[in-house]
Amino acid sequence: xAVRLPRGFRAGxxxxxxxxxxxxxxxxxxSGLPAQWAYAATQNxxxxxxxxxxxxxxxxxAPLRAVVVNAGNANCATxxxxxxxxxxxxxxxxxxxxxxxxxxxxxxxxxxxxxxxxERIAAGLPxxxxxxxxxxxxxxxxxxxLVPKVAEAEVAGARVVGIAKGSGMIHPNMxxxxxxxxxxxxxxxxxxxxxxxxxVDRTFNQVTVDGDTSTNDxxxxxxxxxxxxxxxxxxxxxxxxxARELAKRIAxxxxxxxKLLVVRxxxxxxxxxxxxxxxxxxxxxxxxxxxxxxxxxWGRILAALGxxxxxxxxxxxxxxxxxxxxxxxxxxxxxxxxxxxxxxxxVVEVLxxxxxxxxxxxxxxxxxxxxxxxxxxxxxx
Amino acid sequence: xAVRLPRGFRAGxxxxxxxxxxxxxxxxxxSGLPAQWAYAATQNxxxxxxxxxxxxxxxxxAPLRAVVVNAGNANCATxxxxxxxxxxxxxxxxxxxxxxxxxxxxxxxxxxxxxxxxERIAAGLPxxxxxxxxxxxxxxxxxxxLVPKVAEAEVAGARVVGIAKGSGMIHPNMxxxxxxxxxxxxxxxxxxxxxxxxxVDRTFNQVTVDGDTSTNDxxxxxxxxxxxxxxxxxxxxxxxxxARELAKRIAxxxxxxxKLLVVRxxxxxxxxxxxxxxxxxxxxxxxxxxxxxxxxxWGRILAALGxxxxxxxxxxxxxxxxxxxxxxxxxxxxxxxxxxxxxxxxVVEVLxxxxxxxxxxxxxxxxxxxxxxxxxxxxxx
Numbered sequence: 001x002a003v004r005l006p007r008g009f010r011a012g013x014x015x016x017x018x019x020x021x022x023x024x025x026x027x028x029x030x031s032g033l034p035a036q037w038a039y040a041a042t043q044n045x046x047x048x049x050x051x052x053x054x055x056x057x058x059x060x061x062a063p064l065r066a067v068v069v070n071a072g073n074a075n076c077a078t079x080x081x082x083x084x085x086x087x088x089x090x091x092x093x094x095x096x097x098x099x100x101x102x103x104x105x106x107x108x109x110x111x112x113x114x115x116x117x118x119e120r121i122a123a124g125l126p127x128x129x130x131x132x133x134x135x136x137x138x139x140x141x142x143x144x145x146l147v148p149k150v151a152e153a154e155v156a157g158a159r160v161v162g163i164a165k166g167s168g169m170i171h172p173n174m175x176x177x178x179x180x181x182x183x184x185x186x187x188x189x190x191x192x193x194x195x196x197x198x199x200v201d202r203t204f205n206q207v208t209v210d211g212d213t214s215t216n217d218x219x220x221x222x223x224x225x226x227x228x229x230x231x232x233x234x235x236x237x238x239x240x241x242x243a244r245e246l247a248k249r250i251a252x253x254x255x256x257x258x259k260l261l262v263v264r265x266x267x268x269x270x271x272x273x274x275x276x277x278x279x280x281x282x283x284x285x286x287x288x289x290x291x292x293x294x295x296x297x298w299g300r301i302l303a304a305l306g307x308x309x310x311x312x313x314x315x316x317x318x319x320x321x322x323x324x325x326x327x328x329x330x331x332x333x334x335x336x337x338x339x340x341x342x343x344x345x346x347v348v349e350v351l352x353x354x355x356x357x358x359x360x361x362x363x364x365x366x367x368x369x370x371x372x373x374x375x376x377x378x379x380x381x
Numbered sequence: 382x383a384v385r386l387p388r389g390f391r392a393g394x395x396x397x398x399x400x401x402x403x404x405x406x407x408x409x410x411x412s413g414l415p416a417q418w419a420y421a422a423t424q425n426x427x428x429x430x431x432x433x434x435x436x437x438x439x440x441x442x443a444p445l446r447a448v449v450v451n452a453g454n455a456n457c458a459t460x461x462x463x464x465x466x467x468x469x470x471x472x473x474x475x476x477x478x479x480x481x482x483x484x485x486x487x488x489x490x491x492x493x494x495x496x497x498x499x500e501r502i503a504a505g506l507p508x509x510x511x512x513x514x515x516x517x518x519x520x521x522x523x524x525x526x527l528v529p530k531v532a533e534a535e536v537a538g539a540r541v542v543g544i545a546k547g548s549g550m551i552h553p554n555m556x557x558x559x560x561x562x563x564x565x566x567x568x569x570x571x572x573x574x575x576x577x578x579x580x581v582d583r584t585f586n587q588v589t590v591d592g593d594t595s596t597n598d599x600x601x602x603x604x605x606x607x608x609x610x611x612x613x614x615x616x617x618x619x620x621x622x623x624a625r626e627l628a629k630r631i632a633x634x635x636x637x638x639x640k641l642l643v644v645r646x647x648x649x650x651x652x653x654x655x656x657x658x659x660x661x662x663x664x665x666x667x668x669x670x671x672x673x674x675x676x677x678x679w680g681r682i683l684a685a686l687g688x689x690x691x692x693x694x695x696x697x698x699x700x701x702x703x704x705x706x707x708x709x710x711x712x713x714x715x716x717x718x719x720x721x722x723x724x725x726x727x728v729v730e731v732l733x734x735x736x737x738x739x740x741x742x743x744x745x746x747x748x749x750x751x752x753x754x755x756x757x758x759x760x761x762x
Contacts, residue, residue: 046687046695077683077695079711112680113712215684285666286757293758299493302458303596306427314427314458330460331494370751376667377674 003134003150006159006184008032008226010132013140016124018072018110018117024140025072026124029163029180030097034063035222036189038196039105040204048076048216049086050106057102061189064222065103067180068093068125071141071165075108075116076215085116092118096125107178109143109165109216134163141165141178144375146253151245155238156230158185162242166207166250179204179219179246185235186225195236196221203243206275206363207251208283219243251282251364252346256371260364261291263350265310268359273310275361280308281350282365291348292367296339298326301350316355322348384515384531387540387565389413389607391513394521397505399453399491399498405521406453407505410544410561411478415444416603417570419577420486421585429457429597430467431487438483442570445603446484448561449474449506452522452546456489456497457596466497473499477506488559490546490597491524515544522546522559525756527634532626536619537611539566543623547588547631560585560600560627566616567606576617577602584624587656587744588632589664600624632663632745633727637752641745642672644731646691649740654691656742661689662731663746672729673748677720679707682731697736703729 005011009031016026039058041051057064068089075082075089086106094101108116138148142165149164164179196219204219221239252260263281268274281287284304290297298319305312319327322342326334386392390412397407420439422432438445449470456463456470467487475482489497519529523546530545545560577600585600602620633641644662649655662668665685671678679700686693700708703723707715 044684044687045689045691045693046683046698074680077680077708077711079696081711112684113708215687285753289754289757292754295758299455299458302427303425303493306425306596308426310426312426315460317427327458327494330458330462368754368757370754372666373670373673373749373751373754376670376749377676 003152003161005132005134005161006182006226008184008224009182010130011134011137012128012130013136014124014127016070016120018070018120024136025070026121026128027069027137027140028066028093028097028128028130029137029182030066030130031182031222031224033224033226034065035224036187036192037064037220037222038193039218039220040196040200041218042215044215046077046215048074048108049083050075050108051216051218052083053086053090054105054218057105062102064105065099066093066097067105067107067220069107069141069178070121071143072110073108073114073116074110074112074216077113078115081115085118088118089116089121092122092125105220107216107218109141109178112215134161138163144255149246149249149253151242153238153242155185155234158183158227158230158235160238160242162246164246164250166253177204177207177217177250179243181221181239181242183221183223183235183239184225184227185223185230186228187223187232187235191232192221192223199236199240199243201275202361203240203247206279206361207247208279208363208365247364251366254366255375256369257366258292258369259345259367260347261350261366262347263352263363263365265352265354266360267354267356269311269357271359271361274359275363277305277308277310277352277354278361278363280304281352282363285368288365288368291343292369294340294343296321296326296336296343301352302327305352310354312354312356318353318355320351384533384542386513386515386542387563387607389565389605390563391511392515392518393509393511394517395505395508397451397501399451399501405517406451407502407509408450408518408521409447409474409478409509409511410518410563411447411511412563412603412605414605414607415446416605417568417573418445418601418603419574420599420601421577421581422599423596425596427458427596429455429489430464431456431489432597432599434467434471435486435599438486443483445486446480447474447478448486448488448601450488450522450559451502452524453491454489454495454497455491455493455597458494459496462496466499469499470497470502473503473506486601488597488599490522490559493596515542519544525636530627530630530634532623534619534623536566536615539564539608539611539616541619541623543627545627545631547634558585558588558598558631560624562602562620562623564602564604564616564620565606565608566604566611567609568604568613568616572613573602573604580617580621580624582656583742584621584628587660587742588628589660589744589746628745632747635747636756637750638747639673639750640726640748641728642731642747643728644733644744644746646733646735647741648735648737650692650738652740652742655740656744658686658689658691658733658735659742659744661685662733663744666749669746669749672724673750675721675724677702677707677717677724682733683708686733691735693735693737699734699736701732
């Protein structure tokens, strides 16, 4: 693919021997200039040391220069030792880059409960060649993902590039998902942080693969200003577009998935209720199974909506699937065979009008397949 | 099996032609004496007319005499007509039994969005033969369940019999589950209703098969006093025992399940947090998949706990599986092969000590299998 990073960013990766597969598993993303940054991290109470450390850096408000990521070992539930190992990973990366440790964010993903092989990280870091391209980094951060996920946008001459991993255990609140967005636009940190919260809530937090929330996940944005100032609203829109594109690719690449599900809810009392309603449909195992089987089973959509906490009257709800109206306060006559055919697509869209207010939102999911079960029954931690 | 109902209760069923399979699908449960009753119903906002009607009856506080159940059609999302059809089902059953309609509770389970075939119910009701046995009723209320679920207990000379259906879409808050408990003990209605709430929260609401919550479910207890007074605490204990036994059988008979999962959480700050933590583990797709694959993957248990909202410090948590300690604030050395062997059982028990307080609870679930996906991808509404 060869996606060039925005001005002033470089990245690279190596095989450090953390993944049993021997694939690239240690990666660096570096800004030549101190970058303003924002960050959203897992809400899981068993969060990994890297998440605790990241929260501490975030609280200082100081600029960030680099991220070091290992894929293959989550360094989570590794006791007190895990905190020392995480700090050591930051120190080693900082030494490699000539930075202070507190300028380097750590991220880890992979198996839980196994001590981090710090000596392999120490040996691997000097081997990383930094280039202006996103691709080696994007490949190295994958775990059970099938494909690297990179998206980009331009905004008034500045550029935005996003790189993510997902798969398995993906759910709102940063579930086993890493996302790194970088831009050469200049933006004040406070504005960036405020905008980022909403962007993450509307994109990454609306992805659900299996309802589990991981211990290690984060979504980071770094803005180094190498290009200069752009209208902040335009920048935030570009960041949201890249984040949404990555969110969809994460959902599409969910473990065992064969298609992307996009659920759009309108007519909710509030935007928050629209988000909950959309997530409930995208996360319903019964509907996800029906999606896999190409069964236009709108009863399962309605039941999931009813379980979401969003307020509505079933007699005023409307549901359509791939543009075909299925339900409007009661069963509609529709051609079941045609609706089933329309579901045999890479992307299936459900539109729900709750008929109450102005709240609207989307959620992103995938179908539930025998493949999901097989991957997770046999994937040993 | 032939389980005799408590004194003063009769039940029966017939083939009314509601299930496409032609199996028994219309059932009556009747008390010769007016019964005190308590009731818990689905929280789903798209609740069926039978649920709305039941709530209305409950609010009057008047005694109950009978329940009429159809299996095969949920009479949900059927528009205004659904409410008329539900009232008609009650009237027809009341006429058959010589009761007033407001003495008869309705319950429906099955496909959503298809009008109730009231004429078949009218034709079927006179064919029902009422006997003192629970079994024909227990068989007729099944849908995708594999086995009838009946449990019984004795308490100071009085008897308790419980009958339930489950399978699919089973989750806290009465998810596609019907449970009917009857006793010939005498108990004041107010005490019964207060106790029932707690019993349901500790048993049926701790069952999770797939996280979806249905539109039609309820758990009913009727006490007709035909035997006489017994110590209320002993009665409530017996009701809870029968409810717990039914809850376990519902979980074990989850769609596609090959084993029952019992999760016991102790050491939580509150009982409510213990319940949430236990449900989170019982409901984690990643852990349910590992359970199916006999993989003692405690990292998934810890991640699910972290996602539950229960407060704990990962460094103080202890996890054991089938009596084998796996984690105590960090990975424990354990024989992985032996732990995997220990999971090859009909019943697998997880014990978690959160190390915080006195809160304790159990939750009941099952493994996630390719069978679940197949059933739900191919089961047309």
